[in-house]
Amino acid sequence: MMLRANFTLQKTDGSARRGTLRLTHGAVETPAFMPVGTGATVKGLTPDELRSAHSQIILANTYHLWLRPGLEVLVAAGGLHRFMQWDRPILTDSGGFQIFSLQTRRELDDDGVTFASHLDGSPVRFTPESVIAFQEAIGADIAMVLDVCLRLPADPATVARAVDLTAQWAKRSAHARTRNETATFAIVQGGLDRKARESSAQAIVALDFPGYAIGGLSVGESREQMHELARFSAELLPREKPRYLMGVGTVRDVLTAVDCGIDMFDCVYPTRCGRNGRAMTRKGEFAIRNAAYVRDFSPLDPDCACFVCTTFTRAYLAHLFRSNEMLGPRLLSYHNVFLLNDLMRDARAAVEAGSWQKFRDSVLHA
Amino acid sequence: MMLRANFTLQKTDGSARRGTLRLTHGAVETPAFMPVGTGATVKGLTPDELRSAHSQIILANTYHLWLRPGLEVLVAAGGLHRFMQWDRPILTDSGGFQIFSLQTRRELDDDGVTFASHLDGSPVRFTPESVIAFQEAIGADIAMVLDVCLRLPADPATVARAVDLTAQWAKRSAHARTRNETATFAIVQGGLDRKARESSAQAIVALDFPGYAIGGLSVGESREQMHELARFSAELLPREKPRYLMGVGTVRDVLTAVDCGIDMFDCVYPTRCGRNGRAMTRKGEFAIRNAAYVRDFSPLDPDCACFVCTTFTRAYLAHLFRSNEMLGPRLLSYHNVFLLNDLMRDARAAVEAGSWQKFRDSVLHA
Numbered sequence: 001m002m003l004r005a006n007f008t009l010q011k012t013d014g015s016a017r018r019g020t021l022r023l024t025h026g027a028v029e030t031p032a033f034m035p036v037g038t039g040a041t042v043k044g045l046t047p048d049e050l051r052s053a054h055s056q057i058i059l060a061n062t063y064h065l066w067l068r069p070g071l072e073v074l075v076a077a078g079g080l081h082r083f084m085q086w087d088r089p090i091l092t093d094s095g096g097f098q099i100f101s102l103q104t105r106r107e108l109d110d111d112g113v114t115f116a117s118h119l120d121g122s123p124v125r126f127t128p129e130s131v132i133a134f135q136e137a138i139g140a141d142i143a144m145v146l147d148v149c150l151r152l153p154a155d156p157a158t159v160a161r162a163v164d165l166t167a168q169w170a171k172r173s174a175h176a177r178t179r180n181e182t183a184t185f186a187i188v189q190g191g192l193d194r195k196a197r198e199s200s201a202q203a204i205v206a207l208d209f210p211g212y213a214i215g216g217l218s219v220g221e222s223r224e225q226m227h228e229l230a231r232f233s234a235e236l237l238p239r240e241k242p243r244y245l246m247g248v249g250t251v252r253d254v255l256t257a258v259d260c261g262i263d264m265f266d267c268v269y270p271t272r273c274g275r276n277g278r279a280m281t282r283k284g285e286f287a288i289r290n291a292a293y294v295r296d297f298s299p300l301d302p303d304c305a306c307f308v309c310t311t312f313t314r315a316y317l318a319h320l321f322r323s324n325e326m327l328g329p330r331l332l333s334y335h336n337v338f339l340l341n342d343l344m345r346d347a348r349a350a351v352e353a354g355s356w357q358k359f360r361d362s363v364l365h366a
Numbered sequence: 367m368m369l370r371a372n373f374t375l376q377k378t379d380g381s382a383r384r385g386t387l388r389l390t391h392g393a394v395e396t397p398a399f400m401p402v403g404t405g406a407t408v409k410g411l412t413p414d415e416l417r418s419a420h421s422q423i424i425l426a427n428t429y430h431l432w433l434r435p436g437l438e439v440l441v442a443a444g445g446l447h448r449f450m451q452w453d454r455p456i457l458t459d460s461g462g463f464q465i466f467s468l469q470t471r472r473e474l475d476d477d478g479v480t481f482a483s484h485l486d487g488s489p490v491r492f493t494p495e496s497v498i499a500f501q502e503a504i505g506a507d508i509a510m511v512l513d514v515c516l517r518l519p520a521d522p523a524t525v526a527r528a529v530d531l532t533a534q535w536a537k538r539s540a541h542a543r544t545r546n547e548t549a550t551f552a553i554v555q556g557g558l559d560r561k562a563r564e565s566s567a568q569a570i571v572a573l574d575f576p577g578y579a580i581g582g583l584s585v586g587e588s589r590e591q592m593h594e595l596a597r598f599s600a601e602l603l604p605r606e607k608p609r610y611l612m613g614v615g616t617v618r619d620v621l622t623a624v625d626c627g628i629d630m631f632d633c634v635y636p637t638r639c640g641r642n643g644r645a646m647t648r649k650g651e652f653a654i655r656n657a658a659y660v661r662d663f664s665p666l667d668p669d670c671a672c673f674v675c676t677t678f679t680r681a682y683l684a685h686l687f688r689s690n691e692m693l694g695p696r697l698l699s700y701h702n703v704f705l706l707n708d709l710m711r712d713a714r715a716a717v718e719a720g721s722w723q724k725f726r727d728s729v730l731h732a
Contacts, residue, residue, distance in 0.1 A: 039685075039689045039691060040682075040685065041686060041689075041691045041693045043691065043692055043693070044692045044693060044696070045693070046693065046696075046697075047677075048673075068685065068688065068689055069660065069681070069685045069688075072661075073660060073661055073681060073685070076661060076663065076681075077663060077679065077681060077682070083679075083681070083682055083685075084682060085677050085678060085682070275692075294435065294439060295438075295439055295442060297442065297443060311413075311451050312451060313443065313449075315435070315439060315442075315443060315449070316406075316443070316449055316450060316451070319405075319406065319434065319435045319439070319449075320407060322434065322435075323405045323407075323434055325405060325407045325409065326409055326410045326641075326692060326695065326696070327407045327409070327410060327411070327412065329692065330410070330412075330692070330696065331412075
C-alpha cells in the first residue's frame with residue numbers, strides 16, 4: 001500500500017483551495033510557496049531566516065545532491081534535514097528536469113537515463129528506482145518520481161513516448177518506495193498537448209499516488225498557455241490529493257495557480273531576482289539599482305513587514321547593489337521569499353473567508 | 367579646545383591595557399577589535415549579526431563613502447549610522463591609505479591630494495579640512511586625519527617629507543574640527559624608520575589629540591618588524607589616550623598588539639578570510655574546502671560558541687564552499703568576526719585578572 005500524504009481539503013472558493021498537508025517534519029498550510037534550496041541551501045539564507053520569513057517547506061534537488069555532496073555524506077550527516085539544519089518539511093525534486101534541460105550528454109533508454117555530471121563529466125545512471133531510493137535515504141518528506149521532460153517544441157511521437165515512459169517510470173517508482181515517512185508524488189507531463197496531458201494524468205492517477213505535480217510548464221511557453229494548461233491539468237487530478245505546479249514563482253503566476261486549484265508551487269525566481277537586485281512587491285517588480293532609488297529613503301516595499309523593509313531604505317539597498325556588496329543579494333532574497341510567503345498567507349485567509357476572487361483581483365489589478 | 371575622547375585606563379598588566387572609550391554612540395571596552403565595513407557594510411553581515419557577534423565598534427572608509435554613495439546621500443539619510451542601521455560607534459578612516467595604495471593617478475601637494483576615482487576616473491580633491499568635514503557631516507564617532515602613506519621601501523627624504531606633511535595636516539585637521547560628537551584621532555607614520563616615527567609621534571602628540579593611531583604598518587614588512595615597530599610606536603604615545611594599530615587582525619597579531627599596549631585594531635582579514643573559506647580559530651587557521659572536512663561532522667571550531675559553530679558542521683560548510691554557495695562566505699565571515707571579538711573579551715578579562723601573560727601564551731603556544 002502506498003503511503004497517503006495526509007491532505008485535508010478544508011475549504012474551496014471557486015477553484016481555489018485551502019488545505020493542510022501533514023508530512024513527517026510538520027504540517028504545510030496550503031496554498032504554499034516552496035523556496036528552492038537546490039544544493040541543500042536556499043541561496044544566501046539561513047534556516048533561521050527561512051523560518052522567520054514563514055517558509056513552511058523548501059525544495060532540494062536530487063540531481064544536484066546526488067553529485068554533491070553525494071549520498072554517503074548525506075546519510076552520514078543523518079539525512080538532508082540534519083545536514084542543512086532545516087527542521088521543517090523538504091520536497092526533493094527527482095532531477096528529471098535537470099537531466100533533460102542541462103546541456104549535458106545523456107542517453108535515455110526504457111530503463112533509465114545515463115548522463116554526464118556537469119561537475120566532472122563522469123557518467124551517472126538514474127533509474128526510477130535509484131532516484132526514489134536516494135530521496136528516501138536522505139529523508140525527504142516528499143519525493144518526486146523520475147520523469148522524462150521534453151524540450152519544446154516536440155513532435156507528437158516524442159511527446160507520446162515521453163508521456164508513456166513517465167507513466168511506466170511512475171509505476172516502477174510506486175513499487176520501489178519502501179519508506180512511510182517519505183510521500184512519493186507523481187508528475188503529469190505532456191508538453192502543450194492536451195490529449196497527451198490527459199493520458200499522462202489518467203495513467204498516474206490510476207496508480208493512486210499521495211500527491212501529484214504538474215510538470216513541463218513554465219518552461220518558455222506564453223503566460224496564457226501556461227495558465228490554460230495549468231488549469232486544464234489541475235482539473236485532471238483528484239480533488240482529495242495535493243496538487244503541485246512546478247517552477248512557478250511570480251506574484252501573478254502564483255495567484256493564477258491558486259486560482260487554477262493548485263496547492264503548492266516552487267521557483268528559484270524570488271531568490272534569483274533577489275541576487276540580481278530585482279525587488280518583488282504585490283504591486284509589481286523593480287530594479288533596485290535604478291537611479292531613482294539612490295536618494296529614496298522609503299522602505300523597499302512599504303506594504304511589507306519583513307525585517308529588510310522595516311530596517312533598511314531603498315537608498316541603502318541601491319547602494320549595496322551598486323557597490324556589488326554581498327549584503328544586497330542577501331537582503332533582497334529574504335524580502336522576496338517573505339513576500340511570496342506573506343502573499344500565500346493572505347491567499348489562504350481569503351479562501352477561508354470566501355473572498356478569494358476579490359483578493360486575487362485586488363492584487364492582480366492593483 | 368579639542369574634544370577629548372573619554373578614555374579611562376582601568377588596569378594594566380605589563381604593557382597590556384584594559385580601558386573604556388566612551389563615544390557618542392556608546393562605550394567601547396578595550397582592547398577591542400573593529401570589523402571593517404568599508405562601504406557602509408561589513409561584507410555579508412547585517413547590523414544585527416554584528417551585534418550578536420559582540421562587535422562594539424566598526425570601521426567605515428572616507429575614501430569609499432565619498433565616492434559612493436557620496437556626502438549628499440549620507441547626509442540626506444540622516445548620517446552614516448542611520449544609512450546602514452548600525453547604532454553603535456563607527457570609526458571612519460580618512461582614506462589616506464586608499465589614495466596612496468590604490469593604483470590610481472594622484473598628485474600630492476602641500477595643501478592636499480588630487481586623485482582619480484577608481485569608479486569612473488573623475489578627479490577628486492582631498493584636503494585635511496575636507497576630509498574632517500566629511501567625517502563630521504556623516505556623524506562618525508571617531509574621525510581620522512588625512513595622512514600621507516608611504517609605499518615601502520622609501521628613501522629617507524621621502525619618509526621625512528611624508529612625516530612632515532602628515533604632521534602639518536594633523537595640525538590643520540585639529541583646527542578644522544568643529545563637532546564635539548566626533549573625536550579626531552591623529553596617525554603616527556614613519557615607515558620602518560624609528561627616528562621618523564619618533565619625530566612623527568612627537569609632532570602629533572604635541573597637538574593633544576583625543577586618540578592616536580599607528581599607521582603604515584602591516585603593509586608587507588615582516589611580522590617581527592611589525593611587532594617591534596608597533597611596540598616602539600605605542601611607547602611614544604601618551605598613556606592616557608587610546609592607541610589604535612591600523613590594519614591588524616590575525617589571532618597572533620592582535621594578541622601581540624595588545625601585548626604592545628594597543629587598545630584598538632581593525633582589519634579586513636576575518637571577513638576576507640571568511641569569504642575565501644578560511645576559518646580562524648585560536649589554535650590556527652584552516653581552509654574549509656579541504657577534502658579532510660567533506661565528511662567531518664564536528665563543529666567548525668569546537669571551542670567557539672557562535673551560531674555557526676553551534677548549528678552547522680564542517681561537512682556542511684565544506685559543501686557550501688565547494689558548491690560556491692553564498693551562504694558559505696556569510697557563515698564563515700560571521701564566525702571569524704565572532705572569534706576575534708570573543709578573543710578580545712577574554713583578553714580584557716585576563717588583563718583585569720592580572721593573568722595577561724599567561725592568557726597570551728596559552729593561545730600563542732597552543
